[in-house]
Amino acid sequence: MPGSRTHDAVTLLLTAPAAAAAYAAGLDIGGSALVAASFLFGGLMFGPDLDILSKQHSRWGVLGFLWYPYRSFFKHRSRWSHGLLFGTLIRVIYFMGAATLLSFAAAYLIAAYNGSDLPRLSELALTWSVLGESVRSKTSTYFLPAIFAGLWSGAASHTLTDMAGSYVKTGRVTEFL
Secondary structure, three states: OOOHHHHHHHHHHHHHHHHHHHHHOOOOHHHHHHHHHHHHHHHHOOOHHHHOOOHHHHOOHHHHHHHHHHHHHOOOOOOOOOOOOOHHHHHHHHHHHHHHHHHHHHHHHHHHHHOOOOOOHHHHHHHHHHHHHHHHHHOOOOHHHHHHHHHHHHHHHHHHHHHHHHHHHHOOOHHHO
């Protein structure tokens, strides 16, 4: 299977074509740059190899602990972690859940330390909603879809490279589909 250097090289080589494809699909320069940045992040830090101790995992540094439950739940190279259809979607949902729990824990600790009222989960949900609305009002409606498209295609470049390596070695790629 291709190593981390190969995956990184593929990601770096395909970033400009990903931006060009986004521009050709009708996004403006800002949207295309957003897709390119998300593609880089998706390929270098948010890819399928977060299910093992990998270069992608080590790039998270002190926040690497966020991925331990993910690693213990998903088998390496399963269709749920490396799959083209659900891999990125599952990682996005997982990460948003982990970020929400981490935010709630931080707010809880701050409130406990200051002796103020403890936050309710509904307040945290309202905060996420206000944050999302603020981002949409300051950017555009394509902001989140462009980010997801970049994350998905960056991770897909990893999976497709693995599929090519698997096909060269064994002649089959069905475990990724």
